[in-house]
Amino acid sequence: MTSRKVAKRGFNLDYVMWLxxxxxxxxxxxxxxxxxxxxxVMGARTQTDLSTLVRWTFFQNPSHVFSSDIVVLDNFINQFWQIMQITMVFFGVTHGLNGLRIVVEDFMGSTIWRTLWRGFIFFAWIFITLVAIYVVLAS
Amino acid sequence: MALNRKVGFFKGLKYKGGGPMWAWVLHRTSGLAMVVFVGLHIIAGFLTQQFGSEAGIAINTIYENDIFQLVIFFLVIFHAVNGLRVVILDLITPLLEYQREAIWLEWLIIMALYSLVIFSVLHDVMMG
Incomplete structure (x- = not known):
């Protein structure tokens, strides 16, 4: 097994993804x-449990918050929180799948498997991001 | 001279890397676990929302399990706090000298946050 090829220093994909x-x-x-x-501020101090608080922290879309016992949801159903949620989804999914790429490529030489994994991760990235954004916009 | 990369799993575990090594191992495993959980959860949410799918509901039921919550909260909190340490030490390089202290501080913060989680989950279990 040959060692992983390391790109030249400077401005390249590895550096951009590192940053x-x-x-x-x-x-x-x-x-x-x-x-x-x-x-x-909007009421989780007294009316909720830990799971709901975490839903509100990471995934502020109405379909998540509907499963909670908060009475007044109006403050959470608007475009601002949809934008926040899409930002979180984009950064989260990209961060996660790039992390998967980094782990996988540590165990791959320059073989056909690396190409296949890269293709798989790329399509998984597109698919999961689009599905998540669809869920946010449809809820 | 090339590095010998043919090191088995158990031999690798014997490497005396100390705190930073275990932080690295846990960061990777927790990251991979979260990719699986979050990916499945997004797809399950989509299936439930669009088709009222049984499979989607079954996956999301696992997430409400108390043991699962204790595990996933630990992974998330560890990954978040350790990631913040990595970011701070990488972007402010002079601080790299305090790597050991940073790891101690990191575990103190994790223990403080995680004890709140344990309290809350146990409280929910006891109170029904």
Whole structure:
């Protein structure tokens, strides 16, 4: 098994994705803390349990929040939270599948399996992102 | 001189990397676990929302299990806090000198957050 080929230093895909992993982590912190704060302000202090609080933190779409016991959901059903949710979905899914790519490529040489895995991960990325955005917009 | 990469799983576990190594191992496994859970959850949500599918509901029922919640909360909190350590140490390089202290601080924060989770989950179990 040959070692993984490492690209030349400088501005290339590996560098861009390295930076993306850091920045998307910070972006997810920002969206998550916004959702958590807003949820606490809008009534989660007294009316809810841990799972619902986490739903509001990470996935602020109405279909999630419908499964909770909050009475007034109006504050959570608007375009602002759909945009927040789509941001979270995009960063989360991309971060996750790029992480999968990094782990997989640590165990692959430059073989046909790496190409197949890359193709699979690329299509999984497109598919899951589109499905998630559809769920957010349809709920 | 090339690195010997033919190292088996159990031999790899004996590597004395200490705190940073275990953080790295846990970061990878928790990341992979979350890819599986979140990916399945998105697809299950789609199936339930669009078709009222039994399979979607069955997957989401697993997520409400108490043991599952304890595990997934640990993975998420660890991945988030460890990721924040990696981001801070990578983007502010002089701090790399304090790697060991950063890992101690990280575990303190994880324990504080996770004890809240344990309290909340146990509270729900006890109170029905």
């Amino acid at each position: 993306f992993m850091r920045l998307s982590a910070l972006a997810m912190y920002a969206v998550g803390l916004t959702g958590l704060t807003a949820a606490l």
